[in-house]
Amino acid sequence: MSKIEEVKANVEIGKPKIVPGLVQEALEEGTAAMDILQVMVDAMRVVGDKFSAGEIFVPEMLIAAKAMSKGVEVLKPHLAGEASTSLGTCVIGTVQGDLHDIGKNLVAMMVESAGFDVVDLGVDVPADKFIEAAKTNANVKLVACSGLLTTTMPAMENTVAAIRASGLNGVKVMVGGAPVTEEFAAQIGADAYALDAGSAAVKAKQLVSAA
Amino acid sequence: MLTKRQNLMETIRGGNPDRFVNQYEFLDIIMEAPLRSRPQRGQTITNEWGITLSWPEDQLGPFPVHDEAHLAIKDITQWREVIQCPTVEFPDERWAPAIEHANAVDRADKFVTVFFASGTFEMTHFLLGMENAMMNLYEEPELMHELIAYLTDYELRYAEQIIERIKPDALFHHDDWGSQIASLMSPQMFEEFFLEPYKKAYGFWKNNGVELIVHHSDSYAANLVPHMIEMGIDIWQGVMTTNNTPDLIKQYGGKLSFMGELDSGPLDIKNWDAKMIEEHVERACRSCGKHYFIPCLTQGLNFSSFPGVYEATSAAIDRMSKKMF
Numbered sequence: 001m002s003k004i005e006e007v008k009a010n011v012e013i014g015k016p017k018i019v020p021g022l023v024q025e026a027l028e029e030g031t032a033a034m035d036i037l038q039v040m041v042d043a044m045r046v047v048g049d050k051f052s053a054g055e056i057f058v059p060e061m062l063i064a065a066k067a068m069s070k071g072v073e074v075l076k077p078h079l080a081g082e083a084s085t086s087l088g089t090c091v092i093g094t095v096q097g098d099l100h101d102i103g104k105n106l107v108a109m110m111v112e113s114a115g116f117d118v119v120d121l122g123v124d125v126p127a128d129k130f131i132e133a134a135k136t137n138a139n140v141k142l143v144a145c146s147g148l149l150t151t152t153m154p155a156m157e158n159t160v161a162a163i164r165a166s167g168l169n170g171v172k173v174m175v176g177g178a179p180v181t182e183e184f185a186a187q188i189g190a191d192a193y194a195l196d197a198g199s200a201a202v203k204a205k206q207l208v209s210a211a
Numbered sequence: 212m213l214t215k216r217q218n219l220m221e222t223i224r225g226g227n228p229d230r231f232v233n234q235y236e237f238l239d240i241i242m243e244a245p246l247r248s249r250p251q252r253g254q255t256i257t258n259e260w261g262i263t264l265s266w267p268e269d270q271l272g273p274f275p276v277h278d279e280a281h282l283a284i285k286d287i288t289q290w291r292e293v294i295q296c297p298t299v300e301f302p303d304e305r306w307a308p309a310i311e312h313a314n315a316v317d318r319a320d321k322f323v324t325v326f327f328a329s330g331t332f333e334m335t336h337f338l339l340g341m342e343n344a345m346m347n348l349y350e351e352p353e354l355m356h357e358l359i360a361y362l363t364d365y366e367l368r369y370a371e372q373i374i375e376r377i378k379p380d381a382l383f384h385h386d387d388w389g390s391q392i393a394s395l396m397s398p399q400m401f402e403e404f405f406l407e408p409y410k411k412a413y414g415f416w417k418n419n420g421v422e423l424i425v426h427h428s429d430s431y432a433a434n435l436v437p438h439m440i441e442m443g444i445d446i447w448q449g450v451m452t453t454n455n456t457p458d459l460i461k462q463y464g465g466k467l468s469f470m471g472e473l474d475s476g477p478l479d480i481k482n483w484d485a486k487m488i489e490e491h492v493e494r495a496c497r498s499c500g501k502h503y504f505i506p507c508l509t510q511g512l513n514f515s516s517f518p519g520v521y522e523a524t525s526a527a528i529d530r531m532s533k534k535m536f
Contacts (some may be wrong), residue, residue: 014349057396059345066346097267099274102341103390122278124267150476151271178391179476196392 004031004039011043011071014063019071033078037085040068044113048198058106061197065109086117087208088141091133093121094177095155100148103177106197107144114201116142116208127155127162134168141170141208144200145190147177156180157188164189172207176200214320219423223445223468225502230532232470232505233525235513238381238425239321243308244373245301246327249273257281259297262337271516277340284338287347287354294338294361299369306376313377322381322423325373326512330386331362331412332395332405348400355404363408367415374419381423382416383448385511389430391476392453398434406438413443429475429509433459440466447471449509457498464503472499475510479520485527488520492527496535506531 001009003026010018019040026036047064050056079085090111094104101123112118119137121129134140143163147156160173172191175184185193192207194200213221213229219237221228248258250273255265261283266273284290313323329337335358336344347355373379389395413424426439429449436459439447450456450471460469472495478488495506506528508515515521 016350054393057394057400058341059348059396059400062342062346063349097269099265099267099270099276101277105342149271150480151269 003029004036007036007071008039008043011040011064011067012046014060014067016063016067016070019067020074023071023074027074027078033075034085037072037075037079040071041113041115044068044110045201047113048110048201050198052196052198058102061106062109065113068113085115086139087115087205088117089119089137089139090116090142090144090204091119091121091130091137091140092144092146093125093130094123094146094148095152095159096124096126097155098147098149098152099123100146100177103148103197104144104146107146107176107194107200110197110201111142111144111204114205116204127159130159131163131166131168134163134171135166140168142172142174142204143168144174144176144204146175147180150179153179153184160188160190174200174203174207216318216320216322219322219505222502222505225465228501228536230536231496231501231528233528233532234505234507234521236525237321238324238383238513239312239316240324240326240383240513241309241312241377241379242326243312244325244377245305245309246369247297247329259295260334260338261293261295275337282338282340282343287339287343287351287358290338290354290358294358296361296365299365299372301372309373310376313379318380323377323379324381324383324425325370325377325379325416325421326383326385327366327369328385328511330384331359331366331408332388333386334362335359345396348396348404352404359404359408363412366412370412370416370419374416374421379421381425382413382421383425383427383512384413385427387430387449388428388435389432391451392431394430394432394434398438401435401438406442409438409442417443425470427511429471429511436463436467446505448505448507449511451509456495456504457500460499460503468503468505469499470505470507471509472504473506473508473524475508475515478524479508479510479515479517481517483517483520483523485523488523489527489530492524492531496528496531501535 007022051061092108108118108120174192175190176194182193192203194203215237218228219232222232250256250264250266252266253268257263263276263281264273265276316323424444425446425448426444427448431453433454446468448470450469456472
C-alpha cells in the first residue's frame with residue numbers, strides 16, 4: 001500500500017494519532033499536499049456513504065473526522081501557497097427555537113471534510129443572523145439550516161423565505177433534520193434536502209457544482 | 212373484564228388480552244419521588260450533576276447546554292476530580308408524597324412505577340457533550356468504562372432508597388439510544404460499554420421486587436433489541452415506525468414487547484388532527500396485532516406536548532379495541 005493509500009485508509013478507520021505521521025511521511029516522499037488533501041476528502045466521502053448506509057455510526061464518523069482534521073493540521077503550511085482549496089463557505093445553524101446540535105454538528109463536520117469552509121452559528125439561530133453571516137463572510141455559497149422539532153419547522157420556513165428576500169443571489173439553501181422531508185424542503189423553497197450528514201456533504205458539493 | 216395489570220400481562224405473555232393496552236394505563240408512575248432538578252418552561256438551571264439545562268419558553272422540553280463554559284466534564288481524564296454526584300439520601304418529608312401516592316395505588320389494577328432518568332448513556336453525553344462522549348469511547352475507553360460504572364453505581368444506590376420506601380413493581384427508565392433513523396452507536400460498541408452495566412442495573416431492580424422493566428427510547432433501536440432482551444427489558448417504549456415494529460414483533464414477540472408505533476412527531480402538534488390520529492392508531496393496531504404490542508405515543512411519560520393529543524389517542528385506541536377484540 002502506498003503512503004497516500006495508507007493516509008486514506010487510516011482516515012477512514014479513524015486513527016487521529018497515526019494520520020499526522022503518515023501525512024508527514026507522504027509529504028517527505030514528495031506527494032503534493034493537494035493530492036494528500038484530496039485522498040482525505042475521498043476518505044470522508046466513504047465515511048459519509050457508510051454512515052448513510054448504516055454501516056458505521058456517530059462515533060466512527062466523529063473519530064474519522066478528527067483523523068482528517070489532524071492530517072489537515074500537518075498539511076496547512078504546505079497548502080498556504082496553493083490556490084484556494086475551498087469549495088466555498090457554508091453557513092450552518094440550527095434554526096430559531098431549537099437547541100439540538102448533534103445533527104448540525106455532524107453535517108458541519110462532513111461538509112468541512114468535503115472541502116468547504118464552515119461558519120457554524122450554533123443553535124437557536126434567528127433568520128437575520130443566518131443572513132448577516134451569509135453577507136459578511138467571504139465566499140458564502142451555501143446556507144444549511146437544521147431543525148429537529150416539528151415546532152421549529154415554521155422557523156425553518158421563515159428562515160428560508162428571509163434568505164430569499166435578502167438579496168443573497170447565488171447562495172444555495174439546504175435544509176435537514178428529523179421532521180424535514182424532501183417535500184417540505186421543496187414547499188418552503190429550499191434548494192436541497194439532506195437526510196443525514198453523509199448525504200448533506202454530497203448534496204453540498206452538488207449544489208455548488210451546479211451553480 | 213381484566214384489570215389493566217392483568218391485561219398487560221396477557222398482552223406481553225401472548226395470552227388472552229381482552230383489549231389493547233391503552234398507552235401508559237397500566238403504570239402508576241410515582242412522579243413525586245425525589246430524583247433530580249429539572250427546569251420549568253422558560254428557565255435555565257444547573258442541576259445537581261453540574262449539568263446546565265435550558266427550556267426555551269416556546270419549546271417542548273429542556274435541553275443540555277454544552278458550550279465550553281457549561282460542560283460539566285470538559286476533560287474525561289479529570290472526570291473523578293470534577294464530577295458532582297447528587298446525594299441519594301433525602302429526608303423523610305421529601306419522600307412522603309411519593310410514599311402516600313404509592314400506598315394509594317391498587318396494585319391489582321396497576322403497577323407502582325418508579326421513573327428513573329436520565330439513564331447511563333444519556334448521562335455520559337449530558338456530562339461530556341455528545342461529541343466528546345462518543346469519541347471517548349474510542350480514545351479513552353477505560354475512563355469511559357469507569358464513568359459508566361460510577362453512573363451505574365449511582366443508579367443502584369438510588370434504587371435501594373426508593374425500593375425500600377415505595378416497593379415498586381415496575382420501572383420506567385429513560386435513555387434514548389438512537390436518532391429517529393439509526394442507533395447512536397453500533398450494537399458492538401453498545402455491547403462493549405453499556406450491556407453489562409445495564410444488566411447489572413436492571414438485574415438489581417428485578418432482584419428487589421420490580422416485576423416489569425419498561426425502557427424508554429423514542430428512536431430507532433431495532434439493532435439493539437437482542438441487547439435489550441439480554442439486559443432484562445420487558446417492554447421497549449418509544450418504538451418508532453422507523454423500526455418496522457410488525458417485523459420486530461414477529462421476530463422477538465414473547466421475549467420483548469413493543470410500546471409505541473404512534474410517532475409523536477407528526478401527531479403531537481399544535482394543530483393536531485383527530486382524524487389523523489385515528490388513522491395512525493388503526494394502522495398501528497392492525498399491523499402490529501394484539502400480542503406483544505401496546506399502542507402508544509412514542510413520547511416518554513403519559514402526556515402529550517399539545518393538550519388533547521394524548522386523550523384523543525387513548526380514545527382512538529379504545530375504539531380499535533372494540534373493532535378488533
